[in-house]
Amino acid sequence: MNGLAAILLKEFSHIRRDPGTLFFAFLIPVLQLAIFGYAIETTIEHIRTVVLDLDGREESRRLVEAFVNSRTFLVVQRVNDQESFDRAIAGGRAKVGVKVPPDFTERLLGGRRASVQVLIDGSDSQVAMTALNTANLLGLNQSLRRARLFAESIQTAVARDPAGRFALPIEVRPRLLFNPDLISSRFFVPALVGIILQLVTLFLTSFSIVRERELGTLEQLFVTPVGRAGLLLGKLIPYAVLGFLETLLILLVMVFIFGVPIHGSLVLLLALSLLFVLTGLGLGLLVSTVARTQPQALQLGYAVMLPSILLSGFMFPREAMPTVIYWLTFAIPVTYFLEILRGIILRSADFKDLLPHVIGLSACCLVILALSVLRFRKQLD
Amino acid sequence: MNERVVRAAAGNGAVIRAESLTRHFGKLLAVHQVTFSVPRAAIFGFLGPNGSGKSTVIRMLCGVLRPTGGTGAVLGHDVVREAEAVKRRIGYMSQKFSLYADLSVEENLDFYGRIYGLRGPRLHERKGEVLELVSMTDRREQLAGHLSGGWKQRLALTCALIHQPQVLFLDEPTAGIDPVARRELWDLLFDLSARGVTLFVTTHYMDEAERCTHVGYIYQARLIVCGRPVDLKSLEAVTPAGTRRLELSCRQAAAVLGRLRRAPGVRDATLFGERLHLLVDAALSDETLFRELGPEAEGAEVRPIAPNLEDVFVTLSRGEAARRGL
Numbered sequence: 001m002n003g004l005a006a007i008l009l010k011e012f013s014h015i016r017r018d019p020g021t022l023f024f025a026f027l028i029p030v031l032q033l034a035i036f037g038y039a040i041e042t043t044i045e046h047i048r049t050v051v052l053d054l055d056g057r058e059e060s061r062r063l064v065e066a067f068v069n070s071r072t073f074l075v076v077q078r079v080n081d082q083e084s085f086d087r088a089i090a091g092g093r094a095k096v097g098v099k100v101p102p103d104f105t106e107r108l109l110g111g112r113r114a115s116v117q118v119l120i121d122g123s124d125s126q127v128a129m130t131a132l133n134t135a136n137l138l139g140l141n142q143s144l145r146r147a148r149l150f151a152e153s154i155q156t157a158v159a160r161d162p163a164g165r166f167a168l169p170i171e172v173r174p175r176l177l178f179n180p181d182l183i184s185s186r187f188f189v190p191a192l193v194g195i196i197l198q199l200v201t202l203f204l205t206s207f208s209i210v211r212e213r214e215l216g217t218l219e220q221l222f223v224t225p226v227g228r229a230g231l232l233l234g235k236l237i238p239y240a241v242l243g244f245l246e247t248l249l250i251l252l253v254m255v256f257i258f259g260v261p262i263h264g265s266l267v268l269l270l271a272l273s274l275l276f277v278l279t280g281l282g283l284g285l286l287v288s289t290v291a292r293t294q295p296q297a298l299q300l301g302y303a304v305m306l307p308s309i310l311l312s313g314f315m316f317p318r319e320a321m322p323t324v325i326y327w328l329t330f331a332i333p334v335t336y337f338l339e340i341l342r343g344i345i346l347r348s349a350d351f352k353d354l355l356p357h358v359i360g361l362s363a364c365c366l367v368i369l370a371l372s373v374l375r376f377r378k379q380l381d
Numbered sequence: 382m383n384e385r386v387v388r389a390a391a392g393n394g395a396v397i398r399a400e401s402l403t404r405h406f407g408k409l410l411a412v413h414q415v416t417f418s419v420p421r422a423a424i425f426g427f428l429g430p431n432g433s434g435k436s437t438v439i440r441m442l443c444g445v446l447r448p449t450g451g452t453g454a455v456l457g458h459d460v461v462r463e464a465e466a467v468k469r470r471i472g473y474m475s476q477k478f479s480l481y482a483d484l485s486v487e488e489n490l491d492f493y494g495r496i497y498g499l500r501g502p503r504l505h506e507r508k509g510e511v512l513e514l515v516s517m518t519d520r521r522e523q524l525a526g527h528l529s530g531g532w533k534q535r536l537a538l539t540c541a542l543i544h545q546p547q548v549l550f551l552d553e554p555t556a557g558i559d560p561v562a563r564r565e566l567w568d569l570l571f572d573l574s575a576r577g578v579t580l581f582v583t584t585h586y587m588d589e590a591e592r593c594t595h596v597g598y599i600y601q602a603r604l605i606v607c608g609r610p611v612d613l614k615s616l617e618a619v620t621p622a623g624t625r626r627l628e629l630s631c632r633q634a635a636a637v638l639g640r641l642r643r644a645p646g647v648r649d650a651t652l653f654g655e656r657l658h659l660l661v662d663a664a665l666s667d668e669t670l671f672r673e674l675g676p677e678a679e680g681a682e683v684r685p686i687a688p689n690l691e692d693v694f695v696t697l698s699r700g701e702a703a704r705r706g707l
Contacts, residue, residue, distance in 0.1 A: 006495030010481070010488075017483040216479030222445040223473040224496045225465055378464075380446045 002227030007234025011208070015238060025204060025242050026249060029196045033189070033253050040188045044130040046074040050094035052085040053078065055104040063116065063142060067098055072134040095121040096131050108146070144168075178346045189258045190345040191314045193250050194337045197273070198280045198308055201243045203301050205284025209235060210297040213288070222378045232376060236281050243277035244270075254345075264344035268351055272344075275361055276337045282368035283333075289375040308334045333364035396421045396456055396548055396579040397442060403450030404437050411437045413602040414451065419581060419595060424574050426593030427583045428694065434602045435583040436476060439550050442581070443473050455548055469497070472541030476552040478533045482526025486517060486536055489525050490543060497544035511539040515569060531562025538569065548579045555584060567592060587691045596690065600698045601705075613693045618700060620660070624648060626688055629657040629670070631681035637674055644673040649696070658692065 015021050049067065053060055067073045076094055079085050088094045097119040107114035118135045122128040148166050151157050159169040179186045212218040221231065247270065254260050262269060283304055291297035309315060311325060312335040318326055329335050336357040343349035343357070351358070395418035404412040412434040419425040429435050440446035442453050444464030453460040455467045480489045487508065494504045512518045515535040520528070525536055534554055541549060551570075555563045567589065570580055574594075582593065590596050590610070597607035606613055613619070620626055631637065634655050641650045641657065646665035651658045661670065671678040688696070 002498075003496045006492055009495070010484070010492045013484055013488055014481070215482075216475055216477050217481060219440075219445065219475055220473065220479040221496075223443045223468055223471070223475075224493070225469045225498075226496050378445065380440055 002225060002230045004227070004230035004234050007226070007231055008237060011234060011238040014208075015242070021204070025200055025246055029200055029246060029250055030253055032196055032199075033192055033250055034257065036192055037185055037189045037254075037258050040184065043184060044127055045071045047072055047096055047127060047131050048076045048094045049073040049096040049098060050077045050079060050085060050088040051075055052080070052082070052097065052099045054102040055100045057105045059105045059108050060100040063100065063104075063138075064098065066138050066142060067135075070134055070138060072130060089119055089121060092121075095124075095127060096135075098135075185258055186260055186346065187342070188314075189254050189260050190341040191338045193247070193254060194276065194334050194341050195309060195312075195314055196250060197243065197247060197276060198283070198334050198337075199305060200246060201239060201277055201280030202284045202287065202304060203298075204239045204242065205236065205281045206287040206291065206297045206301060207284075207294060208239065209285065209288035210291050210294050214293055219380060222380065226378075228373075228376065228378055231378070232285070232373060236278075236285065239281055239284075240274075240277055243280065244274055247273045247277065260345065262345050263348035265348075265350065268354075269341075269344045272337070272340050272354075272358065272361070275358075275365060276333065276340075279333045279337075279361065279365040279368055282365060282372055285372035285376065286368060289372055308332055311335075313338050330360065331364075333361055333368070336361035336364065394420050396423075397425070397581060398454045399438070399442065399451070400453070401451035402438065402441060402448050402453050404434075404441060404446065405449045410602050412441070412448075412599075415599065415604045416451075417597055417604060417607045419579060421579055422574055422577050423595050424570060424580045424582065424593045426590045426596040427581065427599065428585070428590055428596060429583075429599035433599045435599055436552055438599070439473075439552050439581065439583065442467075443471060443550055444468055469544075470547050472544070472546035472549040474534075474537045474541045474549070474551045474554055476556065478537060480525050480533070480537055480540060482524065484525055485521065486512075486523050486525060486528075487521040489536060489540055493540040494543045499544065507543055507545075511542050514542070514572075515539050531558045531565070534558055534562070534566060535569075538566070542573075546578070548581065549573065551580065551582045553583050553585070555586065555589065563589075587689070587694075590690045598694045598697065600701055603701070605701050606693065606697050610690055613690065614688050616693065616697075619688050619693050619696050623663050624660055625663050626686050626692070627659045627661060627670075627683050628686045629659055629681065629683045630655065631657070631674060631677050632679075633677050637677050640675075641673060644670075647673075651692075651695070658686070660692075660696070 051064055051067070053064055064075075068075050073096060077084075077088055079088060085097055085099060089097050097117075099117040099119070101115065101117075104114045104116070116139065118131075120128050120131045120135070151166055157166045159167050161167040209218070212221070251262070251269075255262060284301075287297055287300045287304065291300050307328075311318070311321070311329045312332050313329065314334070318329050318335070321329065339357040340354050340361065343354050347353075397417075397419040399415050399417050401414040401416055402412060403410075403414055415434075415438060427435055427438070437446065441448050442455055442460055444455075444460045444467045447461060456470050458466040458470075460467055481492070484492065490508050490511070491504065494500075494507060499507055509518075512521065515538060517532070517535060517539065520532070525533065528536060538551075538554070541551075555566055558566070563586075570582070571592075574580055582589070584590060593610065595607070595609055596613065597604055599605070606616070634657050635652060638650055638652050638657060641647050641659065646662040646669065647659060648662070649660040659670075667683050670683065671681060674681060
């Protein structure tokens with residue numbers, strides 16, 4: 001503990017003298033939250049669509065109307081020949097092409113099957129999947145409408161509703177909990193709190209130590225009798241305080257700007273955030289024991305951040321990952337913290353609900369801190 | 382080679398002692414079996430080309446770099462096993478400015494004072510003393526980053542002195558500062574030495590080496606000579622039997638340098654301004670030498686001289702290079 005007070009006082013002097021650190025610590029995350037929070041929108045709508053209607057009569061117009069009325073498709077162009085149709089898709093002006101054959105109406109009226117060609121640009125799989133599902137659903141709805149007309153005409157039905165009208169035999173009644181309006185920011189913004197918190201704590205600590213290594217002041221410190229624990233704690237505590245204040249700030253932005261209320265216990269949320277801040281600082285410390293220069297620290301920092309963003313369940317659901325990767329996600333601390341954040345904020349989960357994640361995060365924190373403390377020596381190499 | 386290492390001091394009174402100190406960095410041999418000792422209150426000048434291992438030796442003696450072989454002790458404490466005990470008693474001024482540029486002079490001093498456990502009135506008193514020593518009392522509030530090179534070095538020295546260390550390691554303290562600041566810094570060092578502080582200084586400047594009580598010269602990881610300057614100058618290997626050192630003053634000294642180097646009986650010739658320092662066979666008479674000079678011989682004068690430290694280091698490192706076939 002030798003020299004802890006000296007290091008602490010010095011670190012706070014640095015922070016006071018260097019408005020850059022405070023800027024990085026407070027303003028940037030809020031900006032990031034604002035930008036990402038608004039930009040990340042997973043509901044896919046208005047897919048640009050080109051229509052080639054070779055039939056043009058009522059039945060085909062009704063079908064095209066159905067495409068237009070779904071918010072999924074946005075008809076940007078109606079063409080009259082095959083070549084323009086193909087070019088619209090190849091040229092990227094439209095992601096989806098709907099082609100109605102000339103005999104569409106005849107076939108329907110004649111009781112035969114009519115086919116509508118729907119071409120989908122598969123480059124972006126998420127957009128393509130949405131287009132595919134919606135197109136199938138539209139086709140099914142149109143078919144059901146025709147089937148109902150037919151059934152009514154012959155006075156028979158598979159099932160009827162209480163009012164005695166023709167109905168589908170099985171009705172699924174889904175109810176959306178916690179986020180009934182399916183607003184994707186509700187899901188993303190709490191998680192962003194975790195990602196940004198890790199970003200800041202990781203970079204603040206690793207830079208604060210690696211900068212001293214580059215300047216030679218770390219070597220100078222090694223020649224003094226300052227204790228290892230004093231040196232490490234003196235480096236971590238100021239940034240832990242900073243990280244914690246930042247958590248409060250980001251949560252305020254989340255609640256009052258994005259309107260995502262915290263349903264669960266605020267005290268539990270802050271306590272577990274502190275645990276996560278410690279983990280992030282530990283990661284920064286670990287990076288600083290490996291990196292000799294600030295550019296190296298930056299690269300290593302990104303090497304840590306990328307899996308945290310891609311594999312933690314922030315961007316993509318972990319359940320959909322290949323088994324090996326899925327197991328790997330348990331080694332990423334932010335994975336647990338995202339579960340905790342979403343749990344407390346959206347589902348008002350309590351400590352008991354979150355216990356497995358709390359244990360996971362604690363284990364990560366201990367391992368990372370132990371590893372970095374072991375690696376951090378008052379020695380040059 | 383050991384017979385040429387003039388022992389700096391009788392073993393027991395030594396404040397710094399290195400025994401076969403060795404350090405590898407992977408396959409690179411940075412320091413090879415370096416052995417020497419430094420007595421109390423000495424000013425030990427440690428010289429050698431860049432990359433010869435000077436800083437590595439200092440770092441090992443300061444307890445921040447583990448030797449891969451041999452042992453070192455400072456004030457009787459082993460530099461590996463009792464590194465922290467060593468660190469409490471020494472001061473260290475590294476090669477480059479390594480204080481906090483965004484902190485003021487006083488804040489830097491406060492920081493190092495607290496690290497060494499000074500606080501309250503004691504810290505205040507020590508700050509006053511060291512600032513007085515280097516005449517920086519009126520610069521307390523200035524940011525360290527805004528000081529000029531010479532003042533930065535003084536601040537680094539005050540920080541290294543705040544806890545009254547018994548031994549001070551200075552790694553090229555005068556590199557890149559102006560001659561006046563250099564002279565003043567050396568005056569400070571003499572002052573400290575007079576108070577009983579042992580100084581270990583690396584430098585590139587021969588005039589600084591001449592001011593030291595003891596010098597060591599490290600060349601390609603090996604300490605090739607070590608001792609008092611006066612003893613080193615009379616080493617046989619520097620002026621071998623059957624040779625003598627001469628100073629020659631003549632017109633066009635630079636022009637005759639090449640001619641003399643090729644002349645029979647002349648072993649070495651070095652230019653010092655308008656004069657030449659020569660190492661010649663004892664058999665070579667002054668008259669023969671003047672004949673070699675040709676027209677430039679008119680008005681030329683020659684006198685016998687003792688070697689200076691540069692002669693010592695140049696001769697010995699050439700000899701070492703030749704012996705090791707480099």
